[in-house]
Amino acid sequence: MLDFPDQLGSSATRVRWGYSRVTVWVMALFLDTETTGFSPGAGDTIVEVAIVDGLGLPIIDTLVDPRRHIPWRATDVHGITDDMVRGKPTLDKLLPQIREIIAGEEVVIYNAAFDKPFFPDRLRQASKVSCAMVRFADTLGGRWRKLEVAAQHVGHRWTGDAHRALADALACRTVWQWLDGQGKRRR
Template sequence: MPRTRIHLTPAEAAARGLRCRTHLKAEHLMPGPGARPVGSVWQGRGAYYVYDPSDCVPWFWEPGPAQQRRQSIAAQARELIDSACLVLDTETTGVGPDDEVCEIAIVDAAGRPILDTLIRPSKPIPPEATSIHRITDEMVATAPSWPEVAVLFASIVAGRKVVAYNSAFDDRLLMQTHQRHGLPSPVLTTTCAMQMYAAWNGEWDKRRDGWRWMKLIDAATYCSAAEPGAHRALADARMTLGVLRYLQRCKSGRRPPRRTS
């Protein structure tokens, strides 16, 4: 008994006016909601489905997962800027558990400085820290100590959304600085621009099992937001705001082409 044939030939499909997805797209059509293939065509080593054009609707494009992720980040950046967020950056005596802030800057969503001051720490600034941010003991000798700035800082950030690049580091060093002087640390509502940009950039770090973090200067350069004076608090706060503004502008979720010059 001969085996029943389950596939159409290309000529049979064409005679019935059936279309595969490639042909439908060329005609600006796509299967409608719930539309099912009416047959399959054998060609070479495999088969493809074909559809009745009467079951199809005008073709429309849907963003893929990467573009949807970028759209979500752009919406988050837009919400932060529309809510008049503040952007903060600190420079510190180091990165350890007993280090403290030696410079702080806060700008508003328009880029205007709200706070920009050196801080006189309770111990000398190590040379390795000075080699990064260029802040010396001589520069902070006449600067206010943290207790002289803490009340103003708390009043500025109270009830405000605060954005920082690597906010976990700034949060920790601010808390350590408050604790060193026996002061209560205000509760900050912070968002990390570094993590936002990492997710938008979309490079996967297998070692961390997460999106690859980028240095602020690298992200700002890509976003055309780099400024002179990197690793000083005001310049870094402004570059962080520039990255946030860039993400806000990319509302389509499409990655702009890289500049070649």
């Protein structure tokens, strides 16, 4: 149990203070998105975002209103429909919260080269953005693999559907922790 200083009056402040104390032991945050397509330059945008901490606890897990139609090809991959995102927050509304969460933290993404361009500031508030896909390929001496393949290789147990942001962020966390263990075994 955390000991809260007396000057922290509201429960929200106590939770924020307690969370910041816990993050001292957490080495990274894990982020995943689902999108309307592959090209933010062509107008594709985020329809779901999740960030989990190093303990696997969700910090943010929300659908995002892209303010445009979700093409059937994208829905076929992640299952997110126009009806599901209607009335959800837009990315513009979520960005301040996302920036606050990642500020000064290492953010790990599976295929960071894909996700980063969907954020207007490319996650600059993070102290570092790392790509689990590149690290996984480098560690195994092979080519880039899909998250599902890497997750299976490291024994990840899915708690949701692949290609949903929370499930994928948790899988990325498992892969990253396995990679950290590989480095310790080589020393």
